[in-house]
Amino acid sequence: MLKSFVPENITAASEKAVLVLADGTRYEGKAYGKLGQSLGELVFATSMTGYQETLTDPSYAGQIVLMTAPHIGNTGVNEADKESRRIWVSGFVVRDKARRVSNFRAEKSLDEELIANGVVGICGVDTRAITRHIRSLGAMKSGIFSGDAYALSPAQQFEIVTEQPDMAGRSLTAEVSTPEPYEVPAASDVPFVGTIAVLDLGVKSATINYLAEHGFRVVVLPASTTLDEITALNPDAFFYSNGPGDPAASEQQVVLLRELLRRNIPYFGICFGNQLLARALGFNTYKLAFGHRGINQPVLDTRTAKVVITSQNHGFAVDLQAGVVHESPHGLGRVQVSHVSLNDGVVEGLECLDIPAFSVQYHPEAAAGPHDACYLFNDFVELVKNHNSMLRSCADAAVEDTK
Known part of the structure; x- marks a missing residue:
């Protein structure tokens, strides 16, 4: 039977969030997943499908993942498609989050799974522009700020982003x-x-x-x-x-x-x-x-x-x-x-x-x-x-x- 439901306990659409890059670039959007602060190396993934497999791939530990596909979350999540015991990405960036889940295999929404795993994300941003930016300059340190962390000054947010350790030299x-x-x-x-x-x-x-x-x-x-x-x-x-x-x-x-x-x-x-x-x-x-x-x-x-x-x-x-x-x-x-x-x-x-x-x-x-x-x-x-x-x-x- 086809499941179609609007996820509960998701982040309020009015909550603001910002993605801050180590070169000073800022992208304003809406909060997605847990409210708070996440830090990591910003990278982009070009997959059109398989967002759950991407999120649960341990290779993404320490990274904020941007999905180039514009619409994410429409098939929800389930236990069978997990690649490991939990979500490993430090943060998640999407253009449009699904407003409802519609898939017979779905067991919960992606929103709920992000919150359960403590993943701070952002949606409503121009992911194509961000991809072109880091495609030209390279993957770089970044941070997502929402909730109380959004209220920090731009200078404070930038300092937090730039002071995090580089991926080069890290053992995870x-x-x-x-x-x-x-x-x-x-x-x-x-x-x-x-x-x-x-x-x-x-x-x-x-x-x-x-x-x-x-x-x-x-x-x-x-x-x-x-x-x-x-x-x-x-x-x-x-x-x-x-x-x-x-x-x-x-x-x-x-x-x-x-x-x-x-x-x-x-x-x-x-x-x-x-x-x-x-x-x-x-x-x-x-x-x-x-x-x-x-x-x-x-x-x-x-x-x-x-x-x-x-x-x-x-x-x-x-x-x-x-x-x-x-x-x-x-x-x-x-x-x-x-x-x-x-x-x-x-x-x-x-x-x-x-x-x-x-x-x-x-x-x-x-x-x-x-x-x-x-x-x-x-x-x-x-x-x-x-x-x-x-x-x-x-x-x-x-x-x-x-x-």
């Missing part, structure tokens, strides 16, 4: 990672592949579900997990998830990954996991001017010339040249750039040629899509199977040699 994995390990069993209707250790740096539910559906017993681990704790699991493969913050500020996870790679265990990384693979191999990362966020990003596979449309959410990238084979400064063999962005040439994937490891900067598990890159999970299954088969062959050969 401890904030978004699971506090305790947990397991998700492999799907019973597919061949069992093995146990995969997933380091939760801000992992999405869809990622865990995809791995389980492809035959992995998934063991999700906190970001603080040690090498001894992982090796005690004797995993057949390991995985680094997406996540927020600066990869240069995650040295603990980089060192851990480097040691795991030296043990020749098959590895797959997504988004943050791509950046950390680069750093574990000995290469650098850098901050993008405004990042890639949205579900319409074209990516070229440099090995096959195949183009896929991808979902992305990242503000940092790998500093490596495509079209040549690189040697890992840490002795982990040859590496090549496997994928590049067709918008700006940014590195979108890495492939190790001498160890069983690869990663991509985008999200092949994306909900609400696109699903062009889902094949990467099958590629990883084959990599793990082939690696395990090679190990068995070597073990059998060793037994024969002792006879």
